[in-house]
Amino acid sequence: MRSTTALRFAAFVLSASFLFATPECATAEELLKARLAQNLGPISGLAIVANAKGIFAKQGLDISVSNFTSGKQCLDTVLGGGADIATTAEAPVTAAAMAQQPIAFVAGMEYSDLKTMTAASAGIKTKADLRGKRIAFTAGTGSEVYTSVLLKAAGLTSKDVTLVNLRPQEMLPAMxxxxxxxxxxxxPHVANAKKALGEGATPLETKGIYSETFNIVVTQSYLAANPAIVTKFLASLIEAEGWLKAHPDEAIDVIAAATGMKRDELAAIWPDYVYRVRLDDKLLATLKTHATWRLETGNHPPGATMPDFSKVLVTAPLKAVDPARVTLEARP
Structure with a gap:
């Protein structure tokens, strides 16, 4: 396995060698084209900034963006051939890995807590008050895992509530x-509900219940055929990260405008988002924890076992850009 990894890394260093020789401003003819399937929310903040500030073009990329409301939709689009690069959470990643889909997880870029919004009329003041209530979640996403963990923290099971599977954009109308x-x-679906319903919607305090990661995933075949694009894409996100941290006020403006959120609403929750491009043990632990949840709950394809994440996590592209950002010590 080590020799294979070393060969992969050497190949990436060679194939991406011209990355750092790219002119500051490439002409349109020189730009490498790629299609990004993006969950349009603050969780995709680095990709949003890279696009809005011209960083992709500066790195030699012409990125066409298709926006979705969940990372599952993004990854499904990539697997279906409708896009090349997905921003997605760990839930779709573990589902794809257990289904033996040939995916390559090349970097994490953000993590943040999922949230619960309640109807004020429902009288939900604590987690225990969820008993007997109708709770919407989105199957196949981190929302489903979060809901399971939240109920457990409340001393409840799925039998104690009525679970309703909805897409994120359907939740506000349903409430x-x-x-x-x-x-x-x-x-932005939680903030959108508060904006639309005002005092009719009340957030439930659940901080720390479940942190979702948001990541960059491609197919193994796309990575093999387009190593320079993937490497340049990660370099763009790293540059966007630096700009975002140096200009937080302007970053809030950019992301709020892109996602349709009010600036003050995003500013209020800005500290909730941790933006950093990396491959580390926390990411691996999150993937394994999520896969364990799938195995324990039966939420997996027939005959599925714990995925071999050494075949899913691909470190070579990020190492080619910034080796210090790859700190995996545990065995995938």
Whole structure:
């Protein structure tokens, strides 16, 4: 395995050798084209900034962006051939790995807590108050895992509530119509509900219950055929990370405008988002924890076992850009 990894890394260093020789501003003819399937939310903040600030073009890329409301949709689009690069959470990654899909997880770029919004009329003040309530979640995403962990923390099981599988964009209308009492999801959908419903919506305190990672995933075949694009893409995210941290106020403006959030709403939750391009043991632990949850709950394809994440996590592209960002010590 080590020799294979070493060969992969050597090949990437060679294939990406012209990355750092790219002119500061490449012409349109020189730009490498790629299609990004992006979850349009603050969790994709680095990709949003890289696009808005011209960083992709500076790195020699012409990125066309298709926006979705979940990382599952993004990864499904890549696996279906409709895009080349996905921003996605760990839930779709473990599902794909257990289904033997040939994916390559090349970097994490963000992590943040998922959240619960409740209808004020439901009288939900604590986690225990969720008993008997109708709770919306999105199957196949981190929302499903978060819901499971939240119920466990409340001393409840799925039998104690009514679970309603909805897409994130369907949750606000459902709450407004009175057909659900609470929903579990990510931003900007929580902020959108508060904006639309005002005092009719109340967030439930669940900080620390479950942190979702947001990551960059491609197919193994795309990575093999386009190593320079993947490496340049990661270099773009790293540059965007530096700009975001140096200009937080402007970054909030950029991401709020892209996601349709009010600036003050994003500013209020800005500390919730940790942006850093990396491959580390925390990412690996999250993937393994999520895969364990799938195995324990039966939420996996027939006959699935714990994935061999050494075949899923591919370190060579990020190492070619910044080796210090790869700190995997545990065995995948």
């Amino acid at each position: 407004a119509a009175g057909s659900i009492d609470a929903f579990d999801t990510w931003e």
